[in-house]
Amino acid sequence: MTVNKDFFEPSRAFNYDFQSSGPTPAKWNEAAHAGERLVPTHCSFCGVQCAMYLRVKDGKVVGVEPRDYPHNRGSLCPKGVVAYQQADHPERLLYPMIRRNGTLERASWDEALDLVVKRWTEIQKEHGRDSVAIYSGSSMTNEKCYLMGKFARVALRTRNVDYNGRLCMSSAAGAYERAFGLDRAPLPMTDIPLADTILVVGSNVAECFPVAMQWIWKARDRGAKLIVVDPRETPAARTADLWLPVRPGGDVALLNAMLRVLIEDGLVDERYVRSRTNGWAEVRAAAFEMSLDEAERASGVPRARIVAAARLYGDAPTSLIMHARGVEHSTHGVDNCLACINLALARGQVGKPGGGTMMLTGQGNGQGGREMGQKAAQLPGYRHIDDPEDRRYIAGVWGVPEEELPGPGAAATEMVHLMANGDIKSCMVMCSNLMVSLPDNAVVQRALDALDPLVVVDFFMSETASRADILLPCAVWCEDEGTTTNLEGRVVKLNKAAEPPGEARRDWEIACDIARRLGRGQFFDYRTPRDIWNELRVATKGGTADYSGITYEKIDSQNGVFWPCPRDDSEGTPRLFTERFNHPDGRARMHAVHYRPPAETPGGDFPFYLTSGRVVYQYLSGTQTRRLGFLNSQAPEPWVEIHPRAAERLGIASDEIVRVRTPRGSMELKALVTPTIRPDTLFIPFHYGNRHAVNQLTNPAVEPTVKIPEYKCCAATVEKLGAPGTGERPEGAGEGRRVGRATENLTPENAPAMFPYRNGEVAARASAGGSH
Amino acid sequence: MATVKTMFLDPSRCIGCRACEAACRECDSHKGESMIMVDFLDRDWSVATQPTLCMHCEDPVAPCAQVCPALAILITPDGVVQQADTSRCIGCQNCVYACPFGVPKFDIEARLMKKCNLCYDRTSQGLKPWCAQACPTQAIWYGDYEEFVNEREGNAVNITNFGTQQVRTKVYHVLPDGTARLDVGALLAEDDLAARATTGSNEEAWVL
Numbered sequence: 001m002t003v004n005k006d007f008f009e010p011s012r013a014f015n016y017d018f019q020s021s022g023p024t025p026a027k028w029n030e031a032a033h034a035g036e037r038l039v040p041t042h043c044s045f046c047g048v049q050c051a052m053y054l055r056v057k058d059g060k061v062v063g064v065e066p067r068d069y070p071h072n073r074g075s076l077c078p079k080g081v082v083a084y085q086q087a088d089h090p091e092r093l094l095y096p097m098i099r100r101n102g103t104l105e106r107a108s109w110d111e112a113l114d115l116v117v118k119r120w121t122e123i124q125k126e127h128g129r130d131s132v133a134i135y136s137g138s139s140m141t142n143e144k145c146y147l148m149g150k151f152a153r154v155a156l157r158t159r160n161v162d163y164n165g166r167l168c169m170s171s172a173a174g175a176y177e178r179a180f181g182l183d184r185a186p187l188p189m190t191d192i193p194l195a196d197t198i199l200v201v202g203s204n205v206a207e208c209f210p211v212a213m214q215w216i217w218k219a220r221d222r223g224a225k226l227i228v229v230d231p232r233e234t235p236a237a238r239t240a241d242l243w244l245p246v247r248p249g250g251d252v253a254l255l256n257a258m259l260r261v262l263i264e265d266g267l268v269d270e271r272y273v274r275s276r277t278n279g280w281a282e283v284r285a286a287a288f289e290m291s292l293d294e295a296e297r298a299s300g301v302p303r304a305r306i307v308a309a310a311r312l313y314g315d316a317p318t319s320l321i322m323h324a325r326g327v328e329h330s331t332h333g334v335d336n337c338l339a340c341i342n343l344a345l346a347r348g349q350v351g352k353p354g355g356g357t358m359m360l361t362g363q364g365n366g367q368g369g370r371e372m373g374q375k376a377a378q379l380p381g382y383r384h385i386d387d388p389e390d391r392r393y394i395a396g397v398w399g400v401p402e403e404e405l406p407g408p409g410a411a412a413t414e415m416v417h418l419m420a421n422g423d424i425k426s427c428m429v430m431c432s433n434l435m436v437s438l439p440d441n442a443v444v445q446r447a448l449d450a451l452d453p454l455v456v457v458d459f460f461m462s463e464t465a466s467r468a469d470i471l472l473p474c475a476v477w478c479e480d481e482g483t484t485t486n487l488e489g490r491v492v493k494l495n496k497a498a499e500p501p502g503e504a505r506r507d508w509e510i511a512c513d514i515a516r517r518l519g520r521g522q523f524f525d526y527r528t529p530r531d532i533w534n535e536l537r538v539a540t541k542g543g544t545a546d547y548s549g550i551t552y553e554k555i556d557s558q559n560g561v562f563w564p565c566p567r568d569d570s571e572g573t574p575r576l577f578t579e580r581f582n583h584p585d586g587r588a589r590m591h592a593v594h595y596r597p598p599a600e601t602p603g604g605d606f607p608f609y610l611t612s613g614r615v616v617y618q619y620l621s622g623t624q625t626r627r628l629g630f631l632n633s634q635a636p637e638p639w640v641e642i643h644p645r646a647a648e649r650l651g652i653a654s655d656e657i658v659r660v661r662t663p664r665g666s667m668e669l670k671a672l673v674t675p676t677i678r679p680d681t682l683f684i685p686f687h688y689g690n691r692h693a694v695n696q697l698t699n700p701a702v703e704p705t706v707k708i709p710e711y712k713c714c715a716a717t718v719e720k721l722g723a724p725g726t727g728e729r730p731e732g733a734g735e736g737r738r739v740g741r742a743t744e745n746l747t748p749e750n751a752p753a754m755f756p757y758r759n760g761e762v763a764a765r766a767s768a769g770g771s772h
Numbered sequence: 773m774a775t776v777k778t779m780f781l782d783p784s785r786c787i788g789c790r791a792c793e794a795a796c797r798e799c800d801s802h803k804g805e806s807m808i809m810v811d812f813l814d815r816d817w818s819v820a821t822q823p824t825l826c827m828h829c830e831d832p833v834a835p836c837a838q839v840c841p842a843l844a845i846l847i848t849p850d851g852v853v854q855q856a857d858t859s860r861c862i863g864c865q866n867c868v869y870a871c872p873f874g875v876p877k878f879d880i881e882a883r884l885m886k887k888c889n890l891c892y893d894r895t896s897q898g899l900k901p902w903c904a905q906a907c908p909t910q911a912i913w914y915g916d917y918e919e920f921v922n923e924r925e926g927n928a929v930n931i932t933n934f935g936t937q938q939v940r941t942k943v944y945h946v947l948p949d950g951t952a953r954l955d956v957g958a959l960l961a962e963d964d965l966a967a968r969a970t971t972g973s974n975e976e977a978w979v980l
Binding site for chain 1: 784785786787788789790791793794795797798800815816817818819820821900905906907908909910923924925
């Protein structure tokens with residue numbers, strides 16, 4: 001079972017079935033679409049990268065058509081259906097702008113870029129090269145991600161370059177690198193139906209990756225069981241065989257307890273553990289650090305459910321763990337992922353078709369973006385910037401002396417503090433909206449305001465763009481070509497359907513133009529994205545993420561190519577680790593993880609956990625989706641979910657405006673009273689800006705190694721507006737809105753029994769009722 | 773019945789993403805307007821959602837068409853009930869009242885009835901209707917009955933009872949095993965009883 005030769009034909013390098021895919025019926029054009037052409041491409045939004053056709057007429061993108069592809073089978077979520085409406089959107093930025101006397105005013109490209117170069121040259125001369133930073137993003141093509149890393153290191157020669165993938169994938173990336181030596185989901189989505197039990201940990205998979213749900217349902221059609229671990233009853237949890245409503249931050253306690261049950265029940269695949277892993281003894285010992293009763297208290301999940309979940313998971317011949325931001329957005333995010341990996345390794349699942357662990361990468365190019373060298377300590381191909389051999393190779397590809405390459409810089413979450421305290425004087429933000437996406441945004445605002453100049457490259461006036469000193473308009477995804485790498489590791493090709501509007505330019509052209517003006521044009525002599533791509537292939541050659549054998553033509557003919565693809569005759573690698581892991585000894589490394597509470601736990605004035613997350617209609621900071629009418633009309637503003645038991649105690653009704661407060665700030669928003677959340681937890685979606693941003697409240701504490709913030713857990717309280725003693729009038733009272741009966745707000749003294757973290761309460765309840 | 777392709781609506785798989793609504797709005801014949809509706813059953817209680825689509829009633833055939841005084845609602849030989857012909861529709865709204873499922877929408881400004889015609893422009897060419905094509909969870913599924921039984925779990929039912937009236941439809945609902953028909957009256961009565969019986973007393977201790 002350990003080496004899956006029975007599933008794999010040894011003579012074939014590429015054991016992947018493409019039979020499900022087919023061309024779009026030829027008759028399409030007859031159906032009143034005369035004069036239109038269909039441009040094959042992929043969605044601009046999440047990491048699934050669903051294939052689609054764009055309908056183009058007279059140079060304008062006018063609609064969308066389904067495109068059959070192996071992983072989305074022609075399906076789209078609502079974001080995908082309306083994505084095309086960004087192209088001709090009335091709010092597109094059409095010309096460069098420079099802030100003069102406090103307002104952004106129209107400028108020419110020459111004025112804007114010359115000003116950028118003049119200021120950067122002055123700043124770098126006076127304060128050193130590292131005082132100018134690049135803050136990049138992952139929702140753009142591999143070509144652009146690669147270029148941003150090179151731009152920082154070769155054109156600006158600054159060490160300070162990082163990207164917003166720090167905020168989403170760094171935990172999983174860190175864990176997979178440590179455990180497997182390679183950071184990629186080890187199997188394609190089309191393998192999901194081969195699983196007999198699917199354990200979804202910390203992922204609202206239905207809302208965040210709707211298209212993945214059809215593969216989960218295909219598995220369930222075959223009889224597979226579904227277990228969901230989430231503080232909220234998400235749409236996937238609603239129909240799951242077992243839902244474990246874990247307390248925010250309690251994941252390691254729960255996962256280690258499941259491992260303990262596996263060990264006690266003899267469900268560990270000893271042969272696999274012996275032959276393919278290292279470190280089992282420590283992991284085994286760590287699993288016994290907590291008793292099941294202690295795990296129950298730490299995780300908030302009844303012990304019977306933990307045992308049931310472990311057996312459902314452990315009895316399955318093939319089992320798959322899918323995990324996402326719910327466990328990764330944590331000050332122990334790497335540990336959470338490692339705990340998932342430990343379970344899968346103990347069951348001998350990793351490397352098996354349909355088995356193992358699968359990280360669900362969030363951003364459109366979240367996978368490719370973290371391999372292309374725009375990360376603080378990284379060079380293209382997942383090379384390391386402090387490895388002398390890697391430095392020599394990349395310096396050779398770029399044609400610069402090795403000693404000119406800067407060293408590792410600050411992580412995105414640290415960069416903000418360097419901006420605030422003046423170590424970074426200027427920053428170019430591309431493809432990111434820091435004002436919505438970073439935690440504790442009062443600090444972010446101070447940091448951005450301290451920059452002179454803040455240069456922003458964007459296509460809409462995002463919350464960050466509106467604070468820019470120099471604003472450069474760029475292209476949306478369908479106005480350029482290039483590749484992205486989806487959450488499976490499948491490299492797909494985006495094609496150009498239209499030209500950028502007004503004076504807007506493609507992002508890579510902007511970067512190359514600035515490089516020229518900085519006198520480094522000889523290193524950025526690209527005429528098309530294909531030129532960048534071909535250099536990128538050479539740069540990744542021999543690296544962990546090896547793209548050297550992938551061509552645009554191969555992507556088209558094979559319906560995507562999975563990296564690593566190290567040779568021209570290689571078809572790529574859909575399934576990883578089938579025979580060996582990527583560490584030198586070929587074995588996976590198990591890491592013992594120990595339960596630690598989150599950085600901030602409820603107590604005193606803040607009796608609730610606050611967690612944040614997503615809704616299906618919005619994407620990341622909402623810069624794009626909040627401007628698309630259909631999507632925004634479904635969820636135009638955030639709300640706070642409160643369990644009826646908590647709401648009743650506070651006299652809060654659905655739709656009433658309440659105040660949520662944390663040690664960092666407060667915001668007022670609508671309540672949604674619903675039992676689909678733990679009674680001790682509040683939930684607010686994060687896609688919104690300014691006074692609607694949940695990141696006014698979140699905790700900026702970060703994971704110590706990968707610096708991912710703890711968005712998913714902080715202490716909070718919810719207050720009824722106009723409660724007795726506050727002197728406030730409930731908003732909307734007398735206007736026909738439902739307003740609950742006013743009662744006192746919670747204090748440390750009167751917090752009710754639904755908050756079991758108060759001393760001794762859990763034990764008392766368990767023994768008193770016996771039903772818990 | 774021959775292998776006639778139709779729709780299967782499985783509310784247990786619906787995640788309420790409204791991709792179907794977004795996709796329906798992309799049809800050139802009614803751009804910007806959706807003929808399918810997705811509703812939360814009761815968001816104050818559950819995240820459960822349900823898509824509502826024209827069921828294309830077969831027996832009695834199309835009550836909406838039967839009550840149309842202008843003979844504006846036509847039925848194709850393969851049983852697809854079309855939207856009211858815009859050159860005939862007089863805007864009387866009889867169809868809106870006659871439909872047992874509450875499907876036809878009345879556009880007050882245009883004074884026209886609007887409803888799903890199963891994407892006739894697409895399905896007549898062998899393509900899937902937009903909603904079923906887009907549906908990321910395949911809660912809305914297009915194909916024939918035999919295909920459904922072969923490929924999917926679930927009990928496809930095309931008979932709905934409203935009190936003493938029974939309607940057989942072209943479109944199927946996917947219901948719990950053992951349910952022969954969707955009996956709306958019985959479900960409402962059962963729900964009333966259940967609500968009276970459980971006033972929070974037998975709530976499961978699902979969380980600590």
